[in-house]
Amino acid sequence: MDPDHHNLSFVLNKPGDVTYEHRTIPQLGPYDALVHVHYTGICGSDVHYWKHGRIGNYVVNDPMVLGHESSGIVVSVGSNVTSLAIGDRVAMEPGIPCRRCTRCRGGKYNLCPHVKFAATPPVDGTLTKSYALPEDFCHRLADHISLQEGALVEPLSVAIHIVRQAKIKPGQSIVIFGAGPIGLLCCAVAKVFGAVDIVCADLSESRLNFAKSYAATQTYLTRQQTAEAAAADILRTCGLSEDGVDVAIDATGAEPCIQTSVHLLRTGGTYVQAGMGKSEVVFPIGALCGKEITVKGSFRYQEGDYGLAVEMLAKSRLSVKELVTNVVGFDEAETAFWNVSTGKGIKTLIKGVDVVDGPT
Known part of the structure; x- marks a missing residue:
């Protein structure tokens, strides 16, 4: 040859x-x-x-x-x-x-x-x-x-870009939907960025057990209910402020998770869409406007994200x-x-x- x-x-x-x-x-x-x-x-x-x-x-x-x-x-x-x-x-x-x-x-x-x-x-x-x-x-x-x-490093860079889009600050609270690799890495990056309450929500109990051992401070097993009820239940069972969380990230693309994320947020909170699902979904625009929520998409990674991922690993900021x-x-x-x-x-x-x- x-x-x-x-x-x-x-x-x-x-x-x-x-x-x-x-x-x-x-x-x-x-x-x-x-x-x-x-x-x-x-x-x-x-x-x-x-x-x-x-x-x-x-x-x-x-x-x-x-x-x-x-x-x-x-x-x-x-x-x-x-x-x-x-x-x-x-x-x-x-x-x-x-x-x-x-x-x-x-x-x-x-x-x-x-x-x-x-x-x-x-x-x-x-x-x-x-x-x-x-x-x-x-x-x-x-x-x-x-x-x-x-x-x-590639999926870690994706997670870094997502969390940077959310502009996480020390002391903030965050709920992340999805305990796949991206959701899990978002938990880890959010912790490095200073989030103190990091809730990971998913349908899989085994994945949530892993999330808790890895980087999440709390987990939530999702079930079928309205988005408003799910949001209230997450805030209550996870001991979060009844006013809502600072940041919500959806790493699933599932419509119920998207809707619940918006209802979870405090006034002035930030929502980042990371997961890809249906091209069009029913979105709670009333809650979006009434709470003046910042909504961002996230696509791959941009200048500095890959370098930061390599540096975080080199300095053992996460694993x-x-x-x-x-x-x-x-x-x-x-x-x-x-x-x-x-x-x-x-x-x-x-x-x-x-x-x-x-x-x-």
């Missing part, structure tokens, strides 16, 4: 149809680095493409390599690279913006209309042996941070290794998609091609 084509990749051909293929090893520009991918986590968007072949207007029309939550080791660098060396261990930031538009120049490159984001059609993802990135999108990991932990509940080989990659789709564990990682057992 031509060595330039010896780049084994996990490819989605159409919904439910995946294959392993050898792709061309990327050619490096002068400011690029080639990374041997060691670990890749799977999230809900990956599973959605695997199951349905599309998310909104992003449609898989041609075979596409999946994966975007990755870490690895630099194996080659371009001629003008100065910040990286062969052998560096890095977390891989998977969205490359144009750097020239108004959004990019303002630091909000997550909103760049020309961004090329891994495993978002038609851009190939990171479930491949070798992946190329600009040097400034390869974030070096501290020596004591494993590459398994490095693969969780992510507890979230890794399963690691599978590259030849078992589809198992990770089944695990996520069925809610098995918290975070499943896929080892890269030719990666031996154990965190590195």
Whole structure:
């Protein structure tokens, strides 16, 4: 086989149809680095493409390599690279913006209309042996941070952006709906930012038990009831102020959670929508206006979020290794998609091609 084509990749051909293929090893520009991918986590968007072949207007029309939550080791660098060396261990930031538009120049490159984001059609993802990135999108990991932990820098950056959107201040209270990886990481980041009451709400008792042991100060098992009743019950059973909480974050996309979040807030509180569900929902606009609530969306991460995630791990401000509940080989990659789709564990990682057992 031509060595330039010896780049084994996990490819989605159409919904439910995946294959392993050898792709061309990327050619490096002068400011690029080639990374041997060691670990890749799977999230809900990956599973959605695997199951349905599309998310909104992003449609898989041609075979596409999946994966975007990755870490690895630099194996080659371009001629003008100065910040990286062969052998560096890095977390891989998977969205490359144009750097020239108004959004990019303002630091909000997550909103760049020309961004090329891994495993978002038609851009190939990171479930491949070798992946190329600009040097400034390869974030070096501290020596004591494993590459398994490095693969969780991507979802941690998502959580950091969500909590920064909420503008959490020391001493504040927050309710987070969803005890999946993003909701759990929001709990951890909110704690670092100084929140004192951190309630995690979810349908799964086992996940709530994990949330309590991880970063939440309290948990709430959701059940079927009106949004107003649920909000009142959360405030009462969790011993929160009857006036409401400072911040509510929905990391589920479920309409009842969205509605309950608004009713949970105090006057002047802040609501952040992080989870993606139906494109349109019934929203309690009366409560929104009457309490003059600030509402924000959150999309991926922007300038400084990835760097802050790496720094938090380096300085042990929080930990992510507890979230890794399963690691599978590259030849078992589809198992990770089944695990996520069925809610098995918290975070499943896929080892890269030719990666031996154990965190590195």
